[in-house]
Amino acid sequence: MNIVKRRNADFPSIFDDLFQTDWFGGIANSNTHVPAVNIKETTDEFTLELAAPGKAKEDFELSLDHDVLTISTEDKKEETTTEENYTRREFSFSAFKRSFKLPQTVNKEHINATYTNGILNVTLPKREEDKVKPKRLIEIS
Template identity: 55%
Template structure:
């Protein structure tokens, strides 16, 4: 058995205190997600798709707005947990908010934008205007 003095343990202890529930398990507050969600943007011939990773939220937690050619996705969530037992009372609360904005190209058909939320991912589909879609190769006759 090795007796090694750990001088670097203090940051880990503080991390444990702030990230762990005092009575076992992971803190419910930390499940809210206090960071700006990651985003993937994919382009196909017909559309753009914005996928925003936001597990633990519901579709009602999002606000999606379009102002001219700027798409704004935001969320504001507040949660409170209160647990009362014979020997103690525990009260935790959490607040999470984020805003992401995207300047849309003129090729997006803004009236047909669709959004869905499934398995922790918000997907916003931005269809392209007909004239912006890739046209098939064709031959042009010379006159």
């Protein structure tokens, strides 16, 4: 979905990448450091796989506000070393936030998440009435 209308198709707008979204409603990756997300759909559920190695499950915050699922993490490290003639202070900060507008077919009461080997897996089960039913034959009486 491209929000910016181009006047000249040969001259790309700098806003094109900024306003593009992926099919699930999250902001598309550009040149920022945002973990990649794989989205898979089966007949029973959607699965989000987010690659975030080096984290612990406690580092993640998942929240659901109406139809928007937000995954975020924040990491702060600070180290101070004082020796006889010098003091060294180093710090780093990293954070990301991904938000996804969920389809109406998701059963929001049964969303769950696991974090294993650097991959955050979020399972979004479909509502029973929205699951694809197998084809069946109807007898003629």
